[in-house]
Each structure stands twice: as structure tokens, then as C-alpha cells.
Amino acid sequence: ARVLEVAKRLSLQAARGETVEEEGCERHQEPLKVFCKEDGAFICAICRESRAHRAHTMLPVQDAVQEYKGQIQAHLQALKEDRDKLLVFREAEVRRSW
Numbered sequence: 841a842r843v844l845e846v847a848k849r850l851s852l853q854a855a856r857g858e859t860v861e862e863e864g865c866e867r868h869q870e871p872l873k874v875f876c877k878e879d880g881a882f883i884c885a886i887c888r889e890s891r892a893h894r895a896h897t898m899l900p901v902q903d904a905v906q907e908y909k910g911q912i913q914a915h916l917q918a919l920k921e922d923r924d925k926l927l928v929f930r931e932a933e934v935r936r937s938w
Contacts, residue, residue, distance in 0.1 A: 844912065875904035892928070 864871055870884035878896040887893055888918075899907065 844908070873901060875899045875901055877904075 842916045844873050853883065865884035865887060868884050868888055870904050872882035872884055874888050875881070876883050876888075876896045876898055879893070882901060883893060888898060
């Protein structure tokens with residue numbers, strides 16, 4: 841959800857022609873270069889070495905974006921297929937009622 845939220849915000853900024861600012865760590869004011877899978881959050885290199893995240897699975901931001909993009913697309917495809925099935929069912933029910 842956080843990845844999607846950031847992606848939406850960046851897309852809106854780019855669509856408006858605004859400069860896209862890289863977000864930084866609120867605590868360390870460092871660039872967010874790593875994605876913590878356990879916490880589902882982007883973190884900086886300093887946070888990565890902290891006790892809170894040291895044992896967590898990490899991904900570079902670009903890898904996390906690609907992974908979650910694939911998952912989102914798969915879910916979207918499944919939802920589209922469900923919608924198509926419901927539309928066919930609805931059409932059949934409308935015809936049956938007439």
C-alpha cells in the first residue's frame with residue numbers, strides 16, 4: 841500500500857509537470873534507498889543498520905517497485921476477469937428477466 845501511495849503521488853506530480861522531489865528519511869534526512877519487506881516501508885541506509893531493521897529482509901527500491909508492480913498487475917488482471925464474469929452473468933440475468 842505504501843509503495844502504491846508513493847507511486848501515485850509521484851505520478852500525479854509528474855503529470856502536473858511538477859518537479860519530483862526525492863523523499864528523505866524523516867529521522868536522518870537521508871535518501872530512501874532501501875525497502876524493508878517486514879515493515880513495508882522505504883528506509884535510509886542508516887535505518888537499515890539499526891537494530892529495528894538489521895534482521896529484516898531488504899530490497900533496493902527499484903527491485904521492490906518491480907516486485908510490487910508485478911503483484912499489483914496480477915491482482916488487477918484477476919479483478920478484470922472477475923468483472924467480466926459478473927458482466928456476463930448480469931447480462932444473462934437481464935435477458936432472462938425480460
